[in-house]
Amino acid sequence: MKLAVIGGDGIGPEVVAEGLRVLRAVHDKVETTEYDLGARRWRETGETLPDSVLEELRGHDAILLGAVGDPGVPSGVLERGLLLRLRFELDHHVNLRPVKLYPGVTSPLAGDPTIDMVVVREGTEGPYAGAGGVLRKGTPQEIATEESINTRFGVERVVRDAFRRAQRRPRRKLTLVHKNNVLTKAGDLWSRTVAEVAPEFPEISVDYQHADAASMFFITNPGRFDVIVTDNLFGDIITDIGAAITGGIGLAASGNLDPSGAHPSMFEPVHGSAPDIAGKGVADPTATVASVAMLLDHLGLTAEAARVEQAVAASLAARAASSGQPLSTREVGEDLAERSTSASTSAA
Amino acid sequence: MKLAVIGGDGIGPEVVAEGLRVLRAVHDKVETTEYDLGARRWRETGETLPDSVLEELRGHDAILLGAVGDPGVPSGVLERGLLLRLRFELDHHVNLRPVKLYPGVTSPLAGDPTIDMVVVREGTEGPYAGAGGVLRKGTPQEIATEESINTRFGVERVVRDAFRRAQRRPRRKLTLVHKNNVLTKAGDLWSRTVAEVAPEFPEISVDYQHADAASMFFITNPGRFDVIVTDNLFGDIITDIGAAITGGIGLAASGNLDPSGAHPSMFEPVHGSAPDIAGKGVADPTATVASVAMLLDHLGLTAEAARVEQAVAASLAARAASSGQPLSTREVGEDLAERSTSASTSAA
Ligand SMILES: CC(C)[C@H](C(=O)O)[C@@H](O)C(=O)O
Numbered sequence: 001m002k003l004a005v006i007g008g009d010g011i012g013p014e015v016v017a018e019g020l021r022v023l024r025a026v027h028d029k030v031e032t033t034e035y036d037l038g039a040r041r042w043r044e045t046g047e048t049l050p051d052s053v054l055e056e057l058r059g060h061d062a063i064l065l066g067a068v069g070d071p072g073v074p075s076g077v078l079e080r081g082l083l084l085r086l087r088f089e090l091d092h093h094v095n096l097r098p099v100k101l102y103p104g105v106t107s108p109l110a111g112d113p114t115i116d117m118v119v120v121r122e123g124t125e126g127p128y129a130g131a132g133g134v135l136r137k138g139t140p141q142e143i144a145t146e147e148s149i150n151t152r153f154g155v156e157r158v159v160r161d162a163f164r165r166a167q168r169r170p171r172r173k174l175t176l177v178h179k180n181n182v183l184t185k186a187g188d189l190w191s192r193t194v195a196e197v198a199p200e201f202p203e204i205s206v207d208y209q210h211a212d213a214a215s216m217f218f219i220t221n222p223g224r225f226d227v228i229v230t231d232n233l234f235g236d237i238i239t240d241i242g243a244a245i246t247g248g249i250g251l252a253a254s255g256n257l258d259p260s261g262a263h264p265s266m267f268e269p270v271h272g273s274a275p276d277i278a279g280k281g282v283a284d285p286t287a288t289v290a291s292v293a294m295l296l297d298h299l300g301l302t303a304e305a306a307r308v309e310q311a312v313a314a315s316l317a318a319r320a321a322s323s324g325q326p327l328s329t330r331e332v333g334e335d336l337a338e339r340s341t342s343a344s345t346s347a348a
Numbered sequence: 349m350k351l352a353v354i355g356g357d358g359i360g361p362e363v364v365a366e367g368l369r370v371l372r373a374v375h376d377k378v379e380t381t382e383y384d385l386g387a388r389r390w391r392e393t394g395e396t397l398p399d400s401v402l403e404e405l406r407g408h409d410a411i412l413l414g415a416v417g418d419p420g421v422p423s424g425v426l427e428r429g430l431l432l433r434l435r436f437e438l439d440h441h442v443n444l445r446p447v448k449l450y451p452g453v454t455s456p457l458a459g460d461p462t463i464d465m466v467v468v469r470e471g472t473e474g475p476y477a478g479a480g481g482v483l484r485k486g487t488p489q490e491i492a493t494e495e496s497i498n499t500r501f502g503v504e505r506v507v508r509d510a511f512r513r514a515q516r517r518p519r520r521k522l523t524l525v526h527k528n529n530v531l532t533k534a535g536d537l538w539s540r541t542v543a544e545v546a547p548e549f550p551e552i553s554v555d556y557q558h559a560d561a562a563s564m565f566f567i568t569n570p571g572r573f574d575v576i577v578t579d580n581l582f583g584d585i586i587t588d589i590g591a592a593i594t595g596g597i598g599l600a601a602s603g604n605l606d607p608s609g610a611h612p613s614m615f616e617p618v619h620g621s622a623p624d625i626a627g628k629g630v631a632d633p634t635a636t637v638a639s640v641a642m643l644l645d646h647l648g649l650t651a652e653a654a655r656v657e658q659a660v661a662a663s664l665a666a667r668a669a670s671s672g673q674p675l676s677t678r679e680v681g682e683d684l685a686e687r688s689t690s691a692s693t694s695a696a
């Protein structure tokens with residue numbers, strides 16, 4: 001496995017080190033190349049993602065990213081110049097985000113709800129396209145526009161992907177989340193596409209929620225969701241709600257996938273670089289390790305993926321039951337690596 | 349007070365009747381005109397908002413709306429044709445939504461957080477402008493766009509309104525919610541406008557949250573927010589999250605304001621027409637009555653507004669403490685009317 005590694009800034013390199021520890025524990029043929037990208041590089045060189053680096057990244061099987069950014073970088077520079085550029089250039093049209101409340105993890109929602117869904121967020125178009133413009137900037141007559149671009153091609157492929165994922169889950173339910181009562185043009189394209197693809201998946205029950213109502217149900221009744229398919233911006237928001245209700249952004253994993261395999265997919269924890277705790281060895285690498293499980297699954301190493309996923313669940317349950325000191329970044333990594341390999345033994 | 353009343357569909361007329369009961373209890377000069385708009389009218393006549401009705405509405409001091417819609421009406425018809433048309437034609441640029449957890453009301457969030465904020469949602473531009481289009485509809489090459497239109501004029505007036513509201517609140521805090529790291533053009537306009545208006549309000553502390561992070565904090569730390577100013581679409585989503593964390597959409601009030609007074613403002617509960625419980629006399633009219641309090645406040649009847657607001661709080665606390673049968677729509681309305689007037693006596 002040729003893996004590109006972007007540790008990034010803040011706690012990024014720390015959590016990625018533990019992700020790699022676990023990856024190596026379950027798979028012995030990992031060849032890594034590290035890429036220095038993020039706030040530090042931008043500050044030193046003005047570069048966000050040089051074309052030559054992008055070309056090199058294309059030569060890998062997958063990318064593991066920690067986190068980039070720090071408060072000194074103007075908003076948008078690394079987001080558009082690095083993170084979104086990677087998603088767009090590498091055609092990461094399936095932004096996959098499981099929303100799962102692990103046993104033992106405390107939800108801020110009262111009454112310990114069962115939460116186990118996966119959000120398939122479109123990753124290469126919609127309001128994230130970057131289209132739009134500014135006229136008469138800085139004057140009282142300024143106008144700024146943002147254009148959401150939605151194509152049948154782009155919507156259909158992510159809708160199909162979501163249907164296929166729903167097929168592999170016990171509840172076999174797919175919910176389209178949009179705002180088709182207001183964004184009638186894009187909303188209609190999404191709704192029609194789901195309706196037209198649905199007959200190919202007769203065993204999947206399909207429903208629809210507006211983004212505002214869905215956000216509410218994430219709180220009042222998260223158990224109603226199984227697989228969600230949604231546009232880039234709604235997906236951004238609802239997956240953060242999903243992270244919040246399942247124990248916080250510190251546990252949320254994500255994959256930016258090109259399911260066709262034409263480009264390397266990228267895996268990253270949803271959390272940021274957390275400069276306040278960087279270098280202290282206290283960051284929780286669990287979200288990165290859960291992202292490694294997604295990476296393994298994406299590359300067809302499903303048994304290894306399952307072991308890491310089980311290790312994550314077991315480790316979280318054990319930590320919840322323990323009354324000791326919180327573990328260090330490295331201790332969590334070692335625990336997860338050990339659980340991933342002993343799970344392997346017991347399964348053998 | 350010349351009041352236009354749009355009961356609408358489903359439970360709309362039932363809750364509006366109780367809103368009027370309370371309004372009349374605290375103010376004896378209410379002259380109402382009822383307008384038949386909504387799903388029923390659309391089905392019978394194909395009309396959503398005839399120009400002549402719009403002209404008549406303009407002649408009123410305020411509008412009270414129940415809820416419109418039912419599952420038989422295609423998505424978007426009444427939303428764009430009636431609700432949004434009213435907001436745009438009557439220049440309702442301040443969509444005001446208090447997010448407040450009343451004592452006694454159960455939040456789905458564990459640990460009984462304190463929640464008391466107000467969201468100032470822009471109401472006349474942004475992604476709700478209706479701009480955009482569709483090309484090659486129904487073909488594999490279909491493209492659908494939605495355009496968010498943001499003007500300095502439109503942003504500045506709502507930002508100023510939010511600053512003024514923050515001035516009148518003890519915590520004096522304003523948070524801009526946007527997504528300026530991705531929607532860089534509109535986000536920059538919003539951020540610059542807040543930064544430029546802020547020096548006029550030196551006593552207000554100002555911060556910024558991305559819409560995804562804000563949605564998360566509504567769940568993990570709602571107490572950090574006081575006044576929020578945000579665009580039309582982010583405001584739509586976060587106010588539903590706000591409703592969810594404060595006991596549900598059944599209690600959420602809203603005002604669609606033209607603070608200049610040039611056009612009548614419109615007040616409505618955030619909930620929908622709930623056809624499943626229509627006609628049963630069980631709908632909770634509290635959100636409508638809380639919207640009536642906002643109406644009174646908007647028209648300068650601040651003492652009356654405060655009495656209704658206090659009645660809502662007292663009634664919710666009493667209902668929480670009672671172990672009896674849930675009250676009917678009418679019983680809640682009568683209780684609120686009585687509390688509004690006895691509060692009046694005791695304050696006199
Ligand atoms: C950092 C930002 C560009 C990104 C997004 O908006 O997609 C983040 O919020 C996420 O969800 O991965």
Ligand SMILES: CC(C)[C@H](C(=O)O)[C@@H](O)C(=O)O
Nearest residue numbers: 181182212427428431432584
């Ligand atoms: C019904 C719909 C047009 C409306 C909106 O999107 O604004 C509703 O969700 C609301 O929040 O008032």
